[in-house]
Amino acid sequence: MNELHGSIPSSIFKLVNHRYLVLSSNNFSGVLETSNFGKLRNLTSLDLSNNMLSLITSANSNSILPSIVNLDLSNNNISGVWSWNMGKDTLRYLNLSYNIISGFETLPWKNIGILDLHSNLLQGPLPTPPNTAFFFSVSHNKLSGEISSLICKVSSMGILDLSNNNLSGMLPHCLGNFSKDLSVLNLRRNRFHGIIPQTFLKGNAIRNLDFNDNKLEGPVPRSLIICRKLKVLDLGNNVINDTFPHWLGTLPKLQVLVLRSNSFHGHIGRSKIKSPFMSLRIIDLAHNDFEGDLPEMYLRSLKATMNVDECNMTRKYMGDSYYQDSVMVTIKGLEIEFVKILDTFTTIDLSSNTFQGEIPKSIGNLNSLRGLNLSHNNLVGHIPPSFKNLKLLESLDLSSNKLIGRIPQELTSLTFLEVLNLSQNNLTGFIPRGNQFETFGNDSYNENLGLCGFPLSKKCTTDETLKPSKEMDAEFESGFDWKITLMGYGCGLIIGLSLGCLIFLTGKPKWLTTMVEENIHKKITRSKRSTCRRGARRK
Structure with a gap:
């Protein structure tokens, strides 16, 4: 980042032998004339991201950048219908996210692996990605219509993100088993109805299934039990009618389970599994019809919320280099999107059910817990003094x-503790x-x-x-x-999360969202340091 501004200097186009050109994160503005890049015949990678450039496209520009492999124009002011078809045989990576593109004449790239079009103004039916695509994101657009079963021919697909659109209809039955490499399937915030795909490939690579905020119904597919690499399962805000899927407790890597705002019902009861849900650290069962006593056996098994040694851990987020997992967390009535999930963040939300009986004292063993919500139930008895052991707790309702x-x-x-509600x-x-x-x-x-x-x-x-x-x-x-x-905790996580909510609701720029998230994580880091210092003094 050099804070260069104005038009891209004409001298750049004299670098005819350069293969890599990075001009990202500056203040370049004005119109990007594609014909100028025809002089850079050897260019394989071009990064103009995070500027303020618009674009003149041309139907005769197919031969421009004949060797281009990687092109990043994200976070600019590119608008209208995209028709710059350079590199149709060579392009492997194209990132046009965070622009105002409304459509494409075609998707001409035959061999592309990563195609990122999220956060634009794309309208009309869902474009079918090339058969070679590994990463395909069109999230946060205005696409409508159904998912064509043609998408299931993209057998190389690893990450498919169609979230935050106006897509509707029933999900193709093949959607869960069309690619052995599929690790992320994100359909959040659309208008899909019908049942969740019932078949998943044996030995699949699925890590993240996010179907939150649709109109999906029926039971939770039992075939999910073969998704042994599953870390995030978010079925919240649908019309799923089922009892508690206790069999998910056998999934060894499951860390995030969101079932909120459905029609789950009945007693959660006890599990036949010896130590269920040992990796689970974000649990949201709120706004259902669960009844009976709180599930003490399951709460006792949540090893991922106990004795987390943050002093010897580096800050890490769930996901990989291609895609970082996200989740919606509701705190004090505010719905906040974590676009990155810190791997030490823990919360339990069992609110708005009809649980009864006393609060188990064993909850005090979950000493790495940061949020606990048991509100709007029929719980009786005393507040357990064992809650004193929840030393990292920031929200208690x-x-x-x-x-x-x-x-x-x-x-x-x-x-x-930043938020307390005992009303x-x-x-x-x-x-x-x-x-x-x-x-x-x-x-x-x-x-x-x-x-x-x-x-x-x-x-x-x-x-x-x-x-x-x-x-x-x-x-x-x-x-x-x-x-x-x-x-040791001044302006805590919850205040930061509230700001994050405002940003999410008002659609502020990506850099501001990132700043707020970093602020949140810095506060978590400070709490970690404070805890570590106290531990060192005790030794």
Whole structure:
């Protein structure tokens, strides 16, 4: 990035022997006249991405850049119908994402492997990618109509992203088994209906299946059990009618499971599998009809949310060099898109079901958890003091249940806690003071008539202030060692996520989205460093 501006200098077109030309991430603007590039007969790679260039196309430009293999014009101002057909026999990589292209005269490239057209204004039916395509993304466009079964002839396909369009109809039955190399199938935010493909190839490479926000129905396909490399399964916001797919617990690499806002029902119960869902760290079962007790056996098995040694881990995201996995996470009613999933991020959302019984104390063992939402159920009993062990917790929502008793004083040790919602319960006694509890407002405690003390206007009587709870008595009798920890987390993850939500909803530029994400991850890194320092001091 050199911050060059204005038109591309004419001297560039004198570099007739150059094979590689990178002018990305500058402020070049104006019209890019394709005929000028005819002088660069030996050019194989051209990168003009992240500028402000528009384009004059020509029907007679087929011979321009006869040796071109890689072309990146992403993040520019290229508009209209694309007709620059250079490199039709040689081009392997073409990235036109983040422009305002409305269509193509043809897709003439015979041997292309990577074709990235996402975030444009493409309209009309879904174009069929060349048979040689490995990566094909047309997400965030305005495409409509059905998926043609011709797409299943692209047997080399590895990543297929059709998300965020107006595509409709039923999914072709072949869509799950047309390529042995298929690792990502993303159909999020369309209008597909009918059942999910029922057949998947044995020994398949599928890593990410995202069907969120469609009108898909029927049960979860049992054939998913052969997808042994599956890491992300997102079936949220459909009309799927099924019981809990406990058999998914055998998938050894499954890390993200989203079933929210469907018609799942019944008791989750116990599993016959000895240690189910051991790799699972993002679980969202919210807004269904699950009932009975919370699934303590499954919660006990979530090893990926326990004792994560962040001190000795480098920051890493789910996915690969071609495609990074994403997921929608709902926190305090806000739907936020993580366009990158940090491999240490953990959250559990079981809200808006009809779970009953007490909150299992064993949840306190999930000490790497960052978000926990059990709201809008029929849970009873006390808030477990064992929650004090959730040292990395940043969001806790237990609202709209039937919880009783005092708020455990032990929760004040959760110094990363940014959002707390205990409203609409039957909690009593004084509200704990100290650390993060000094920052929570009235909304955290609304409609608990028996609560008193800061920040509420209701003052506590002497008896309410001094009388210890049974849980506190038990802690003192067992020799509880009160430790005062410093607040090491200023403007936390949830605030960053809220900004991320605004960006997602208003469609701000990619660079701003990236900046917010980096801000979020920096905060996670700071929390990691703070935790590591405390661990070092204890040693």
